[in-house]
Amino acid sequence: MLPHVAVCLLVLAVPIASWSYKGDDGPQHWAGHFPTCAHHHQSPINIPLKKGLHHDTSLGHLDFHGYASNVALKLWNNGHTAKIVIDGNASVSGGGLPHGGKYWASQIHFHWGKDDKMGSEHAVNENKMPLEMHVVHYNSKYENISVAMHEPDGLAVLAFFGEIVEHDNEGFAALISALQKVKNAHDGQQLPNSTLLSGFMPKEHNKFIRYKGSLTTPPCSESVTWSIFTDHILLSKSQVAEFRKLYVTDSTGDHLVDNFRPLQQLHERHVTTNFKPSENSATALAPLYALVAFSIGLKVWV
Incomplete structure (x- = not known):
């Protein structure tokens, strides 16, 4: 196991208090054990199209390294999500990440709903998709992700x-x-x-929306530079259904569904893009408008 990923099995795991997505340990109670969950730079957020987006010419594009190379990947059901631990030298850099540093790829995890009506954590114009994938990276200037997750420039999540x-x-x-x-x-x-x-990525992954936020699970550390891509990962109905067959404990417990945190207030933060939001809907914003149309269609027809 490589030095910079030696602690990947500890990724975002904080065994100081229990938490879940419902009941007495649900999101509305997280702040009681994890005070940062009540701070003002929390995630996820709603992404307002047009008026709420500002083009930041300094962002440029993210550079991906090692995504098309063989790395060791292990899938875990941790009771909260399906998590893929990454053991290898994949990383991202550029794209306006803090100080232009390199961020090591540490893990991938997913959020989904009990049906196709919702499941994503972030929303666009208050509308959601059935699933959201997060690729978690940590700043290479820190010894490991456990240290980085407590630093303002510690994490970059795609x-x-x-x-x-x-x-x-x-x-x-x-x-x-x-x-x-x-x-x-x-x-x-x-x-x-x-x-x-690279197989988990959309064919095109150049345009993204950027804001500063937090982990969407306890301890809710406000250490994340978010890049939310306009192009989607495309999955069949049967593929998404396989996520819903997981259990939070074992087959005697509940199915693992609706593992997304409620939307958080933006407060004084700015949401920026690495493209011109004024570009017509047939280009940069097309997938996001499609998301809204998809969600509206579900509300009308389901």
Whole structure:
């Protein structure tokens, strides 16, 4: 195991208090054990189109390193999400990340709903998608992610909305197969060596929305530079359904669904883009307008 990923198994795990997505340990009670969850730079947020977006010419584009190379990937059901631990040299840099530093890829995890009506954490014009994928990176200037997650420039998370389409996404085939073997909490499954991080990404991933926020799970550390991409990951209905077959404990417990935090207030923060929001809807904003149309359609027809 490489030095900079030696603590990946500890990713975002803080065993000082229990928490969940409902009941007495649900989001409305998180701040009682994790005070930062009540601060004013929290995530996720609603992304307002047009008027709320500002083009920041200094952002440029993110540079991806090692995403098309073989890295060791292990899938875990941790009772809160399906998490892929990354053991390798994949990283991102540029794109207006703090101090232009390199951020090591540490893990991927997902948020989804009990049905196709919602599931994503972030929203666009108050509308949500069935799933959201987060690729978590930590600043290479820190010893490990456990240290970085408490620093203002410690984490960089890439977020992608999941859209349901007719055909399976072959880049997710190995993950979907592995989900069937980690149905109970604490189950793990190594993904095939041929599985590439680039396979989880949309074909186009150049345009993103940027804001400063927090972890969306306890301890809610306000250490995250968010990049929310306008292009979606495309999954079939049956592929998304496999996430809903996981359990929060074991097969005697509840299914792991609706694992998303409620939207948080933006307060004084600014939401910026690395593209001109004035570009017509057939270009940069098209996927986000499609998200709104999709959500409206669900509200009308479901």
